[in-house]
Amino acid sequence: MRHSDVNEWGRSEKMRTLARALYDPMYRNWFRVEWDGLEKIPQGGALLVANHAGAIPSDAPAIMHGIETELNRPVYGLADNFFRKVPVVGTYWNRLGGLPAHPDNAYRLLREQDQLVLVFPEGTKGPAKTYAERYKLRRFGRGGFVEIAMRAGVPVIPIALVGAEESMPIMVRLPSVAKAFGLPYVPVTANMLLAGPLGAVAYFPAKFKIKVLDPVHFDVPPDLERYSRSKIMDESEAIRDTIQAALYEMLRNRRSVWFG
Amino acid sequence: MVRVSKNTRTVPTAADKPRSHGRRVLVTGLGTFWGGRVAQALEADPDVETIVGLDVFEPTVELERTEYVRVDANYSILSRIVRATQVDTIIHTFLVVDPTMMSTRSMHEINVIGTMNLFAAASAPNSTVRDVIVKSSTMVYGSAPEDPTWFTEDSPRSRRATQPIERSLAAVEGYVHDFAEDNPHVNVALLRFSNVVGAEIETPLTRLLQHPLVPSLAGFDPRFQFVHERDVVRALLFAFDAHLAGIYNVAGDEQIPWSEVTHICGRRNIPFPPFGTQLLSAPLRRIGVVDLPEEYESLLKYGRGVDNSKFKNIGFEYQYSSAEAIEEFIESIRLRRTIGAHRPAYRYERDVEQFFRHSPAVLRDRPLAEDLQVDETSTATE
Numbered sequence: 096m097r098h099s100d101v102n103e104w105g106r107s108e109k110m111r112t113l114a115r116a117l118y119d120p121m122y123r124n125w126f127r128v129e130w131d132g133l134e135k136i137p138q139g140g141a142l143l144v145a146n147h148a149g150a151i152p153s154d155a156p157a158i159m160h161g162i163e164t165e166l167n168r169p170v171y172g173l174a175d176n177f178f179r180k181v182p183v184v185g186t187y188w189n190r191l192g193g194l195p196a197h198p199d200n201a202y203r204l205l206r207e208q209d210q211l212v213l214v215f216p217e218g219t220k221g222p223a224k225t226y227a228e229r230y231k232l233r234r235f236g237r238g239g240f241v242e243i244a245m246r247a248g249v250p251v252i253p254i255a256l257v258g259a260e261e262s263m264p265i266m267v268r269l270p271s272v273a274k275a276f277g278l279p280y281v282p283v284t285a286n287m288l289l290a291g292p293l294g295a296v297a298y299f300p301a302k303f304k305i306k307v308l309d310p311v312h313f314d315v316p317p318d319l320e321r322y323s324r325s326k327i328m329d330e331s332e333a334i335r336d337t338i339q340a341a342l343y344e345m346l347r348n349r350r351s352v353w354f355g
Numbered sequence: 356m357v358r359v360s361k362n363t364r365t366v367p368t369a370a371d372k373p374r375s376h377g378r379r380v381l382v383t384g385l386g387t388f389w390g391g392r393v394a395q396a397l398e399a400d401p402d403v404e405t406i407v408g409l410d411v412f413e414p415t416v417e418l419e420r421t422e423y424v425r426v427d428a429n430y431s432i433l434s435r436i437v438r439a440t441q442v443d444t445i446i447h448t449f450l451v452v453d454p455t456m457m458s459t460r461s462m463h464e465i466n467v468i469g470t471m472n473l474f475a476a477a478s479a480p481n482s483t484v485r486d487v488i489v490k491s492s493t494m495v496y497g498s499a500p501e502d503p504t505w506f507t508e509d510s511p512r513s514r515r516a517t518q519p520i521e522r523s524l525a526a527v528e529g530y531v532h533d534f535a536e537d538n539p540h541v542n543v544a545l546l547r548f549s550n551v552v553g554a555e556i557e558t559p560l561t562r563l564l565q566h567p568l569v570p571s572l573a574g575f576d577p578r579f580q581f582v583h584e585r586d587v588v589r590a591l592l593f594a595f596d597a598h599l600a601g602i603y604n605v606a607g608d609e610q611i612p613w614s615e616v617t618h619i620c621g622r623r624n625i626p627f628p629p630f631g632t633q634l635l636s637a638p639l640r641r642i643g644v645v646d647l648p649e650e651y652e653s654l655l656k657y658g659r660g661v662d663n664s665k666f667k668n669i670g671f672e673y674q675y676s677s678a679e680a681i682e683e684f685i686e687s688i689r690l691r692r693t694i695g696a697h698r699p700a701y702r703y704e705r706d707v708e709q710f711f712r713h714s715p716a717v718l719r720d721r722p723l724a725e726d727l728q729v730d731e732t733s734t735a736t737e
Contacts, residue, residue, distance in 0.1 A: 182574020
């Protein structure tokens, strides 16, 4: 009946498998990703919340790949709908499990389908920060992710990731160019300075360490019309602090950017 | 977004049918595909006493007992008709959703002014109207990169409507909303249909899919949702039988990528530039090669998905999913290409129709003959 395996979210398991096969050598040999606390990810739906870094963020594929290969569960990544406007990129991004970050999408996946959803509450402000500001978390939006988790009745799983900042560090940003082209930001990365245009796609082999922190449950009933704004902001701030503390802890124990 | 009625009474009960006499129905847009098919199906329903059909154009399908009234596009004599016929149900199918069909001005007359007059007539003092069913379109949700993957009935649009057709549909839904609010005793059902395909309906999309090379926008492969024309008629009749009130999305299950739609049709895509598309497609339209309306550009980039669960939850069963609808559509196109149109073209002859309906020579009280043409669409009432 169907002629393709593109599911209701635009994700194709065939494409995903192909992408995993292509990405796996990079995951294992380039970034040498190391997980800690993967067992903390619960069986049902959960909202994964991580820090976001690297001019072209290398953290989302690593987290999605790791969970999908280790736990054998799909992960849906929510991202700025800017992706959707870009030809080719937008389509592949969608086929590989990317979705526009719309609250309705997150709610449906979490509440009705018990899926894992990955969000970066820093939004584009995370990857846009320069190397000098590395591992300093930006504002977590307006706490929308907490509200979605509350409404869907699922826990938030904070994730701290070290290594993405160094894989493609931003030296300077070019705000006027970004404005002219309608892009969220235009970076000049160290990779570009060293490798020229190729640097736009080549990551440095920084060692990736990913730490899953304790799930955060909210003691509020799901499906309420509205949740207390102050509670949302408090929870959001607490989760941000947890991730920030975990990052500092991981950096304290890191002997080398390249070898961990 | 429009919210039609607070009393979302949905499942019909025995108490909902107190009338001893049959229902008296007014169908707008009798000359359109939908109006004609709905009237045909209603004729087969013994509970329906009278069917009055309005349109600017003559009916295109053969009708047994429907009374056709020719009106102007904006139904200015409507209140007289409603008063004179004492109809209790209005099925409003005459909404233009195909931007290529006519000028913006005529579309505005039909959609906005027509609906306005219709509701003015229906809400006149001592009006007998108790059920109103409006056939709207999921076009009211628009199509933008900010959209959710699934629109529910109360999702707002992401961006303001800019296309005239979308603006007129928004205005229509505004009238529906106001009417429902002012007349709480009337069941107002607003059905929003996604892109319709089928053997007989012709839309910009069905035309595109019949090209040997189907246009797409390079680098985009949006997901589409389709509803089969039979399901559309069945949905309207379901709303009619159930005295439905509220807003409902009507669309087949699943969303399928445009490339797959093309593939099911056994065609190939020809990519158009995703930016400045009209620079290429405008001359092509001029020479009549391919018509890629501006309204469909954002749809071919971002698609549109609607949640059909609300309508399913009240008991409607779809015969076709999105993929099945496309499959059925292309199969009937293939069949027609080989054997030609299987139904002879019908032409409305006023005198003949008047004779059959009103001449004393015609024996009308005899039980309906077995050979009465019952269309497959009349099986909607399960």
